[in-house]
Amino acid sequence: MFLLWFLTLSSLRAASPVPPNVVFIFADDQRADTIAALGNAVIKTPNLDRLIKRGVSFTHAYMQGGNGGATCVPSRAMLLSARSLANIDEKLMKHETWPHAFGEAGYATFTAGKWHNGPPSIPKSFQQAKALFVGGMANPLKAPTSDMLPTGKLTPAKISPKHLCEEATDETLAFLKSQDGSKPFFSYLAFDGPHDPHIVPEGYPVKYDPASIPLPPNFLPQHPFNNGEMVVRDEQLLKWPRTPEAVQEMLSEYYRYISFLDGQVGRILDAVDASPFAANTIVVYSADSGVARGSHGLIGKQNLYEHSMRVPLIFAGPGIAIDQRTTAMCYLYDVMPTLGKLCGVTAPKDSQGGEFSAVLKNPSQPARPFLIFGYKSLQKALNDGRWKLIRYPHINRTQLFDLQADPHELNDLAAAPEQAERVKAMLAKLGEEMKADGDADPLTAKTIVSGEWVAPKKLPKPGDKGF
Numbered sequence: 127m128f129l130l131w132f133l134t135l136s137s138l139r140a141a142s143p144v145p146p147n148v149v150f151i152f153a154d155d156q157r158a159d160t161i162a163a164l165g166n167a168v169i170k171t172p173n174l175d176r177l178i179k180r181g182v183s184f185t186h187a188y189m190q191g192g193n194g195g196a197t198c199v200p201s202r203a204m205l206l207s208a209r210s211l212a213n214i215d216e217k218l219m220k221h222e223t224w225p226h227a228f229g230e231a232g233y234a235t236f237t238a239g240k241w242h243n244g245p246p247s248i249p250k251s252f253q254q255a256k257a258l259f260v261g262g263m264a265n266p267l268k269a270p271t272s273d274m275l276p277t278g279k280l281t282p283a284k285i286s287p288k289h290l291c292e293e294a295t296d297e298t299l300a301f302l303k304s305q306d307g308s309k310p311f312f313s314y315l316a317f318d319g320p321h322d323p324h325i326v327p328e329g330y331p332v333k334y335d336p337a338s339i340p341l342p343p344n345f346l347p348q349h350p351f352n353n354g355e356m357v358v359r360d361e362q363l364l365k366w367p368r369t370p371e372a373v374q375e376m377l378s379e380y381y382r383y384i385s386f387l388d389g390q391v392g393r394i395l396d397a398v399d400a401s402p403f404a405a406n407t408i409v410v411y412s413a414d415s416g417v418a419r420g421s422h423g424l425i426g427k428q429n430l431y432e433h434s435m436r437v438p439l440i441f442a443g444p445g446i447a448i449d450q451r452t453t454a455m456c457y458l459y460d461v462m463p464t465l466g467k468l469c470g471v472t473a474p475k476d477s478q479g480g481e482f483s484a485v486l487k488n489p490s491q492p493a494r495p496f497l498i499f500g501y502k503s504l505q506k507a508l509n510d511g512r513w514k515l516i517r518y519p520h521i522n523r524t525q526l527f528d529l530q531a532d533p534h535e536l537n538d539l540a541a542a543p544e545q546a547e548r549v550k551a552m553l554a555k556l557g558e559e560m561k562a563d564g565d566a567d568p569l570t571a572k573t574i575v576s577g578e579w580v581a582p583k584k585l586p587k588p589g590d591k592g593f
């Protein structure tokens with residue numbers, strides 16, 4: 127009898143595969159076009175390239191938008207709760223998070239690095255947390271970090287002599303090393319970069335000559351009209367008109383920061399490769415948003431153009447196709463449900479994201495048929511895979527781009543008579559989808575202001591209206 131019980135249990139064990147581990151690395155403000163293996167001829171990202179060769183890279187993964195200038199906050203709330211922009215709690219307290227669900231499913235859960243959704247949601251999401259950066263923007267060489275105590279409280283903030291991203295990587299490596307295989311693990315490392323200020327440790331050897339960096343194909347000295355957020359903090363990082371030289375200088379520092387982070391990714395990949403769980407670990411790399419950096423005359427991510435909304439998204443690991451690209455469209459808030467499916471973790475009841483694990487096996491599979499985006503009540507957009515419509519309710523203006531012929535959104539077709547029907551249909555669809563998602567903002571504002579914009583001679587200060 128005992129033997130029978132033992133044999134049955136053993137065969138059950140043999141039949142159910144060990145759930146894979148997850149190593150998730152999340153960057154901050156990294157454009158999707160800043161990876162060498164995905165087509166950037168200037169930047170050096172040997173470790174991301176190495177990850178790309180092992181897995182599936184989404185070329186059309188997007189963050190959905192923001193309700194304020196600091197889009198880091200809603201982006202992370204969307205990612206971790208798998209809820210859409212109109213339905214998030216930015217403090218991550220109202221809905222169970224996916225990392226918590228991984229913990230409930232028997233995973234050891236860990237985070238290090240940037241956490242901008244308020245300290246109370248850290249213990250609600252993760253069992254362990256180190257080198258947490260819970261403040262606002264800071265020089266990453268002087269950013270104060272805290273660790274989470276077993277009580278869920280944070281230790282007093284301390285300044286590490288290391289770069290914040292290096293310190294968070296060190297802590298992630300220590301966590302990986304501490305794993306004895308008794309449980310699967312979910313590790314989430316959130317870099318504070320390449321968000322500005324673009325600061326790397328002194329003496330970091332990779333450098334880019336600004337003159338060698340091509341301007342973005344959609345570079346402009348100034349955005350052609352008032353998008354409602356022309357002088358937000360990020361837009362003040364460079365003067366108007368933006369000059370090619372200033373943009374190239376900024377991109378050289380931005381690329382250098384990305385190369386530095388790529389080195390941290392390499393340390394993680396090396397550790398996973400050398401570990402006993404190498405074959406059973408899924409590695410994911412993504413970022414909370416893109417950023418303009420001179421595209422369309424903009425610098426920040428408070429706009430709905432592709433450069434600001436599209437994010438890198440790479441999956442590699444067991445059961446995932448090797449060295450493939452997919453054009454399947456998805457939101458960042460679909461990533462955790464997809465990982466949940468791969469790991470056999472049940473979705474939290476409030477999770478809204480889709481799971482696209484089929485794309486990871488067969489990259490020609492579609493994911494979402496269309497996407498909607500929003501930035502405050504000022505900008506709303508619909509992307510159906512080929513056509514993209516952006517609506518600016520406050521100036522009663524619409525843009526239409528054929529992303530297939532014009533991926534850099536240079537040629538606005540909204541006023542072309544042959545596109546009138548399409549504009550009408552897409553506006554109607556955008557309105558319907560916003561309503562279905564719970565976004566009650568109008569597509570034409572009650573008060574229409576002028577779309578003309580003149581760069582201010584004197585910049586507003588923090589706290590002023592419009593900053």
Ligand SMILES: [Ca+2]
Pocket residue numbers: 154155197198321414415
């Ligand atoms: Ca960000």
